[in-house]
Structures are given as structure tokens and as C-alpha cells.
Amino acid sequence: MDSILPLAQIMIFPGFLFLAVYGLLLQWVDRKLCAAMQNRMGPPWVQPFADFIKLLAKEVIVPDEAESVMFRVLPFFALAAVMTAMVSIPVGQTALFSFQGDLVAVVYLLTIPTVTFFLAGWSSTSPYATVGAMRVLTQLFAYEVPLMLSLIGPAILAGTWNIAEISAFFGAHPALIPAQLLGFAAALIALQGKLERMPFDIPHAKNEIVGGQFTEYSGRLFGFFCLAVDMELVVGAALLNAVFLGGALGLTGPAAIALFLVKTLFVAFLLALLKVLMARIRIEQMINFCWKYLAPVAMAQVLFDIFLKYKLG
Amino acid sequence: MSDLANEEKIKADLEKEFHGAVSNAVVQRRNRVWLDAEAARLPEILAWLKARGLNHLATVTGFDEGENLGASYHITDTKILVTVKVKTPRAEPTLPSVLASFPGALSYERELEDMLGIKIAGLPAGRRYPLPDDFPTGQYPLRKDWKFVPPAGETEAK
């Protein structure tokens, strides 16, 4: 019995099955919200599931020129990394596997999908995929530092590197949540870059380089990449919820999970808003923006948090 | 007619400047001047017109008149439209290129080569336009004697 429970947690809730289903549902929410904001209908809720199942049934084509083994295993690496990251992020009150320093581990694990995107493009060897791969890597250097910086602020304030503890700290001091607004905004924009969504979907900008790093992918392999991206959206939203929005806010049981859903949906709404409001920018404009504005903003939040910590004793 | 003064002036100046090389010049109506010219002096005439402010070569119409092939150069400042018509014998059709004064004419000249088989002296090498790369040589669709013949064994797609 003891060994079945953790397995069930990893496979079902809050592990794989929950992540996959919620990820696809969030994809639908995102699409529907964008549609509403763009004055059109949007898909029915089953659409993401239908898309995924259909992709699973399609033939997988591996280009002759591609690095065959690498090409085939990369989607699963991406999937595994995202799922592992979720283990340390609290959904209700506690995380599945919580340890001191798991904030750093999660950020590290969330970098792995991006690296697999780069490798996917690189091992495809087609011109579009190669350009896409270069852009993935360039973009990674742009948003990674602001993201990490903005996550450091709350950690310093809470005095711990454990996500569940940071969450509990803000749950106990909800008055400090509004003070994290700048850091939250910076993290949100950096997350948008990480998820490669408009206006930062530069690596797979369809009107420039077709499918970017995924140009050569098809069928099941492509489906798993898409699933990994959807799950990354859940993990990213959950991370922001735990670090900036106080997690369960002291609630327990189903109420805590309901609160989790409400707050991740809110983060998804903000991300959808960013998506429809702007035109895609160029890669060099993205780097300029991230280093000139986003990183200093995140840094200011860190300094402010250090000051706050000193004041509060 | 006083309202045709500009047109008449261009016509008269052209006839004076290129005496002997320009014939049949007419002012057809407001803003329309037509003339025939000697093929060899075509680049000169166009350069002269360009210096007069007619700096837009709207298009080039190639034509097939039986024993002669030729081309009409429609040149304008969007107000007055001057059509310069030159002819070249069908046996060995050649026209000088006007790219020196009108670099934008590249595709029009390629079209003359492709569709009518008029050799343009001085046209840089490049991909053909508008026919496909594998179109058979020596076939010029816009010549009057050209008829579409489906290749043996295949039928035209309807």
C-alpha cells in the first residue's frame, strides 16, 4: 500500500494524468479566451484532446538527414523534465516531494524542454529548423536571467529555497503579496518567452520560418512535444502561483485545489492577454527588451525584497 | 488646340531632336502621344524622354505583325503617356536593352524574350520569366503562329 500511493500520485494526481488533462484544458481556455478577445468563436472544449489523439494516430516521418535516435527521444525528454518539475510544486497545500533548494531545481528542470527544442531543431538539419534552433537558444539567454532573478526576490523575503515553504510564508503574510507586483510582472513576461508564445514565438514564427524547430516533426513525436508545451504552461502557472500568489493561502483539502485552479486560470488569462495585445517582435528586439528593461525590473524587485527583509527583521 | 499644347510640344521636340529616326508621331487625344521609332535609337529616345520627366516606364507590349515583331514602350509621368513603337525583322528579331535608363524594365524585357523570342541585346543572364524553366526552347507563345499542342499520349487538363 505504501508503495502504491506515491506511484498513483506521480501517475495520476498531481502527476502525469492531471498535468496532461489540465494542460490540454488550459490550452482550450487559452484558445477560447484569445478567440473571445479577437472577436471570433474559438474551438469547443474537446478540440485539444481531439488534436492530440489525431496526432498520435498519424504517421511519424523521420527525415533521412536527421539524427534518427536523437530526433525520436527528444519529445520524451521534454515531457519527462516537465513532469519532474511538477513534483516539487505544491498543488494543494504541500508538494509531492519537497526539499530545500527545489526552487533552483525546478528552474533548472524547466530549462531542459527548451534545450530539447534546440536539439530537435538542430538534429532535423533542415534550414528552417536550424534557424529556429538558433533562435530558441538565443531567446533562452534573453529570458532565463530575468525569470531566475524575479524568482529570487520572494525566496529572499521568505528566507528559504523551498517552494512549498515560500508559498506557506506568503500564505501566512498575505499583506506582502502586493509588494511582489513588479517581480510577478517580470516573471509573467519571462514565462511568456519561455513558453514561446506571442509576442515571443520567434523560434517558430510561422510566417518566417514555417514551423521553426518543429518543422520536420510529425505524428506522435510532434504530439508529445505539443503536450510538453501545454504541460509546461501548467507548471509555469503553478510555479508563479506558489511563489508569488501565496499558493493555498492556508486552505486545505478540495478548497486548496479549487483555489489552485482559479489562480492558475488567472495566470493563463494574463498570458492570453499578453498574446493578443501585441505584434511579434524581432529576435534582436526581444534580447534588447529582456536585458534593458526586464532584467533591471527583476533586479529592482530583489533589492526591494532585501530592503523589506531588513526592515521586517 | 491649346489644351493639347504639352502633347504637341513633346511631339515636335521629339521630331526635331531625333530627325529621321522618329516617324508617324500623332497626338491621339489628351495625354496620349504615339510614335514609331528606329530600333537602334530606342535607348537614346527613352533616355531623352526620361530627362524630360517622363521617368516611369509603365510597361512594354510585345507584338507580332507577321513579317515584323516589335514592342511598344509605354512611358509616362502618369500624366502624359508616350508610346514608342519599334519593329524588328522576324527572321532575326533583336532589340536593344533599355535597362541603362530604366532598371525596372528587367521583367518586361525578359517577357519579350520569353513570349515572343525577341533577343534583347544587353540583357543580363538570369532566370527566365514568365515561362517555366523547362519550357521547350524555340517556342514563343505570343507569336501569332503558335498554337498549343498537347504532347502525345497526354490530354490537356480541363
Add this chain to the structure above:
Amino acid sequence: MSKITIPFGPQHPALKEPENFMLVLEGEQISGATINLGYNHRGMEKAAEDRTYIQNLYLIERVCGICSHSHTTCYITNVEELAKAEVPQRALAIRTLFGELERVHSHLLWLGVAGYEMGFETLFMYTWRDREQVLDCLELLSGNRVHYSINTIGGVRRDITAEQKAEVKKRIKYLEERTQYYIKLATGEPTVLARTQDVGRLPYDVAIERGAVGPTARASGVARDVRKDDPYLIYSQLDFKVITHNTNDVFGRLVVRALELVESYKLIHQILDGLPEGPIAVKVPWKLPAGEAVNHYEAPRGEDIHYLKANGTDKPERLKVRAPTLANLQSVAYMLEGGWLADVPLVIAAIDPCMSCTDRAAVWNPEKGRTEVYSWEEMRKLGIEHYKRRGVDFGRL
């Protein structure tokens, strides 16, 4: 960094029609671009020589889906000039009205495409929804959304009633408000400015040199508009401004088109208010006396020019069509060089290219291709081998 050559087309998500640009990239920057055309050649000029004047009207309408009215009006002006027909004023006014509605429809479409190409899908969705209004107007007046077939030799085919007039005015009023919003959006939204300013520069001299036309030329400060310079239809009686801009970039082209929309709304109101009474068509003989005529027309994309030569029969001796895109494409190679890969779709879209206009004729290939082009048989053989490797044998079929 090593150079990569990227094929941009003939099939590419950014291009709605087949054309090919070979881009030489150094990193993200373009160091060279060549344009290949002709994928859409349909043999129209040749086909026109075998058809009567009235049949050609419908052929010419199909040169292009967007500028269908521009091409037919330009063609028909030539025919009527040769036939020395006196077209009634009311017919001319209705033609002008359609010309302006078409411009509105085309510019709104362009605005959406530009939004799409710069990755601003919201703008694309908004403008295309609003474009339905003008398409509805066209449908109301002519019965068709795209190929209006309103022109006929000697006049127009349908009259405009008072109710139709009121309905069109109502819809145009709505579009006027929306256009003000788009102008605000296009000139105020920072990401739009970041993507359009200093992109695809075409200086005044180069625009003249390469024969640019229409909004592309006007955004480079070339104040050229056939409607003003060589008035046709009833434009000489109407009051409108020629919009120019001096930034020479994609932003300028955006502003020129947006402001031209406003001018077009003004024109539509003027035409509808001052619609002359009278018949809408006159009879024109089937056979045209021998002669030549050339006319140009300010299509939404720029100057469209038609040349017609008649030989005394009911079929033309020679018909030449030059659509605005062909004139503008010479400038595109200039605009692309030294730019960013990310700007390519936008720069190409900024001239509002229309390939089916540009390549009017294709002669279907009767001979086997070069070595890298597969013939049907080779293609079939390859397919059979491919499936044989996977255990399916189609060879017997």
C-alpha cells in the same frame, strides 16, 4: 557565421500565392535575395486573342480576385475608346463607386495581412471581420462578393436604388469609425512601430528608378496617382487628396493605406450623393474598328495599365495587361537586402503582392523537366518504392 540559403516559397505560410525568393542568410540578416516568378502563368493574353470583346471581359475579370473591377474597367475603357462609345454619366459614376469600394476592400484586406505577417493576429481578425461590411455592400449592389461583373461594354449591368444607397452609406459610416481606431492602433502600438519603422526602406530615387507604383511609391514621397494625374471615369469631378508619406518604410505604407481608406470613404459619399440620373448603358457594336488604345487605372495596389489593339473584327489583335505588382516587385529585392529574416514576410506583404495578376499566363509544360524536376512517371516510381520499403506494394495497380 556560415551562410544559409533559405527558399522562401513557392509554397510558404507567409505567401498566399506562389512566388519564390531565394534568401542568402548570414545569421539573421539577409545578404542577398533573388526573385523567381512565373508559377501562376495562365496564358491569358494569348487566350484573349481567341475570344470576343464581351467574352474577354469575363476573362479579364479573372486576372485577379481582388482587383477584378480595376482590370475590367481598364480593359473596357480601351474598348469604349476604340468603339467611340459615349458612356452615360450614371454608368461612369457607378463604376467609380465600385472602384472605391474595391479599394476599401483591398486596403482592409492588406491591413489584416500586414498584421498577420508581423505576428499581430488580433489586428488580422479585427480588420477581416470589418471587411465583411464592404463585401456585403458589394454583394448588395452587384450580387457578388468578389467578381462583381458590374461592367459591361457601354455601361454597367445594374442600377443603384435609393434603399441600396442608404444601406451602403450606413455601412461606410461604421467603417469610418473603425478605420479611425485602426489608425490610432497602427500609429500608437509600440510593437507595431517596432516592427514597421525603418523596415524595408525604399528611398525616393530608388522608387522612381525601379518604377514603383501605388501606395508603395506614395510612401516614398512620390506623389503619383492616376486618379489625379490622368483622370478617368468621373474622378475629375470629385474632391480628394493624394496621400503621401516620407518615411520610405513599411510604416509609411501602412499610414498611406490607412489614410487612403479615409479618402475613399469621402469619395463614396460624394459619388452616392451626386449620382447623376439617366440610363446606365448604351449599345456598342460587336466589331471594333482597327486602332490602338492604352489606358491606365489606379488599382488599390497601384497603376494598372492595359494596351489594346483592334483589327476590325470582334476579337482583339493584341491585349496587354500589366498589373501593379510586377512593377513593384523590382523594388522588393532592394528592400530585402541587408534586412532581417523576420521582416521578409512583412516587406513582401507591404507592396500588397498579387501573383495571379502578375503572372497572367501559363503554358503547361509539355516536356520532361530538368534533372531535379520529377516527371509524373518518376514521381510514381518513387512513391511505389517508398511504400515497398514499408511493406505495401502499389506496383501492381
